[in-house]
Amino acid sequence: MGRNTRKRRTPLATKAIAASAALALGGGGLIWANFYASAHEKAPDNRTKRNVSQVVTIYCPDVGQQLRNVPDRARGEVDGELASMDQQITDAYQRLVTTRRAQAGDANFVQNSILGPLKDRRKVLLDRIKLQINRAGGKAPGDLDRLAGCTGRPAGGQNGGGQNDGGQNGGQDGGGQPDDNGNGVAGPVADDFIKIEDVQPNSRNLPNGLPANGDSGSTGTFTTDCGTNENNLFNSDNLIAAPGVGNGAHHVHDYVGNQDNDAFSSDEDLANADTSCQNQGDKSTYYWPVLRLQDGTEEFDANDEGGGAEGNIGRILKPAQAQLKFVGNKQGDVVAMPKFLRIITGDAKSFVNGTANANTSWSCTGFEDRQSTDKYPLCPEGSQVVRTSNFQSCWDGQNIDSANHRDHMAFVQADGSCPNGFQAIPQLQVKLVYDIPTPTIENGQVRNPYAVDSFPEQLHKPITDHNDFINVMDEQLMNEVVECINTGRDCT
Template sequence: MGRNTRKRRTPLATKVIAGAAALAIGGGGLVWANFYASAHEKNGGHNATKSGQARVATINCPDVGQKLTKVPRKARWGVARELARLDRQITEAYSRLAETRQAQAGDAGYVDNAILGPLKDKRRATLDRININIKRAGGQERDLGRFARCQGVPAEQPGGGMNGGGQDGGNQDGGGQGNEQPPADNGNGAAGPFAEDFVDINDVQPNSRDLQNGLAANGDTGSTGSFTTKCGVNENNLFNSDNIIVAPGVDNGAHHTHDYVGNQSNTAFASDDDLNNAQTTCQNQGDKSTYYWPVLRLQDGTQEFDANDLGGGAEGNVGKILKAQQAEIKFVGNRTSDVVAMPKFIRIITGDAKAFTNGLANANTSFSCTGFEDRQVTDKYVICPEGSQVVRTSNFQSCWDGQNIDSANHRDHVAFVQPDGSCPQGFQAIPQLQVRLVYDVPAPTVENGQVKNPYAVDGFPEQLHKPITDHNDFINVMDEDLMNQVVQCINSGQDCE
């Protein structure tokens, strides 16, 4: 039920290069391709050597979606479709890179003239259409043309130096391999995760989580209660690669596969009425909210149902999908005040699926192990000891601007609490959603700088399956009576279910 099998493309793992098509939500992204010469090429040793050493390139495009902070509500649907068009243009540019490596070897200006130039022209036309959508809806024209140009950036390895504008992405070279061999790709054609992306939980210091944004909003004062909703662990096998929040009306808008619990009509084409009239997996039938997150996969060679689909193997997301053994969904309060009811249909995204290239500003999830949950890391997958399970935690923004259920970049209408627990000026406290997912994951092993039996969250290929890109999504579709019950429980200090 609900499995997405309608979008197919040749999987990256079967491409003629060890590279990955990269495309990003919001029309921005980093496209990279490793043009390693095949050992079976008939072009002679000279070309093979040159290809192995020089045929690595990136295309770094501005993330237009995050830059559009003011878009009239009536224009957002059209703008989302144009942003998706920008994504497809990046994909086409990658394909051009992959198919023309011999031409590039013989012409130093080939990438600029045959790939980047046409890409810029296409992007400019699309950005013009975005402006037209905004103006027709009464918005102010913006100088979007400055985002048309993408940069070609040669790189010896995927990773280091490729994380968008010089933001710190750490050492991403997969254990210091040289150019002679492509990095291990774990069967996904899109290298990663690497050994350096894993850490033994025993080596994590307690209370050392490096990002503070998502820490629990409540404490011993203020509104101290909680409300837990039980919605299962996707027993209905509802998977798709849509994203109703970021890309409404766009097929495969997420470019990676999601798990869904709660609302059962969650596709890119669902209206608020569709969500309101949907079935729900939540025990309390008044909760038709949609809770969704990228699937966790074991990269073990399993051919999943989406092995040939967009969002799955066709975009580098391969291996066995691991369902959570537990999905704990809880709403808590605020340390300094009571909370007010969330508006129905409010959309909240926490974390950033593109944090590897965008930087850490919106990164917000953590990995841990059962029995060690005082040790949380955002930039590593954890290796748990025998008998311990992997835990993914997401603590959402819990301050609301009091007016909007969404914003143009899907972030500005909500905020995290300040260091003292209060909301920023102009915002009011709402129940904080906390999602805790527990998985049985065979422990990876790291030998000689290589990871064996890795697991990873689904993501865009250019993000190299980095743990920092984990994220979580929510649309509130509780009925009024239930939301009022949630608020009453939290403000009165009760723990309710």
């Protein structure tokens, strides 16, 4: 069931962003070009800025989610091509934000110079993916080519969109949302924040991430203490989604637990690594995108891929508390997780993909019955920001991963039961608490905002928050976890 991920396969254009980013760097950050500072300032064709064709980001269909029958021996190469597609989107987005003058003078510029060439490049990689699947004995979907084309999203578009005219009408229906937050970077904006007092209690509006535990069934818990990344282990890799690809995430992760987690770590590497967990039997890796305070601080990665060169700027905020708890299932006992089981919860591309896989819960201490899914909370004095992730806890009983990194797992249903063919495993619940100065909003702009690191085109939207886990507990500890949960004990 193990897999060796030590394929030093890098995206075709992995270094291209560094060169192009030099055009847009200022203070270490990706600058969002904003040539018409006032809604009343005239553009070259005498329209106000509000009506100027303006695409704020790029929507591309998520190819990886459509690939469900990739033979095992083709997965490494396919994941590499998917990572190259992410790099293509990053490069296209870079071009989008550095060509605002050209776009203002030519209504067809975005389509002809950015989206059209992007479609052609994606088509090449789609052909490679089909070839790799078929060579490995699989059968590639016959309609993959329909996923080649990308569209532009105008300002103010809703999550899950991309249904527009590629930029010809951008901004007219978008509500005139400001391009940046005053720091010159693309997001977050004032509308991405909400006072926690304005969030209705028990109003979380996503179907994913329900707590699996309750007053019946397996009621115990197991809490593992792995610290808050005191060892400063950061990188912009993603071993689950992009094994063997450096900077596969295009944003930086915090890591606790396993201390040898990068794109090139094999299962053997993980098993032999040190761990930050107090219980040395837990070498699992727990990781999530960092939060940053956009206060002008130049971090260690201010000019690096995954960091400032891709719009992730400001001071990295470590959690003051990172609670990692495994709980049971309200319908009955749980079974042991297989070693090296991989789980991704949430969707780093939810801003353009929509909320089908989104799983975000933002709140404040003292207000945790109020959970925001698509806005960052503004907490009152004395209250801290809380990020919560309740992972999928239904396993297909066979696989430690799947082609799209999702199909081998499922969320519990409303009554706590698992879908047919799945069995309950301990549910990982991650609670991260942060001391963050509350941003202020003045004249439609947010000052000193905090934001989750993201793919550049996702604009640091809170809906893109996600969390990752690879189980590397030894057999004895996993059996202890299961026993504690099934016998109703609270263990550490």
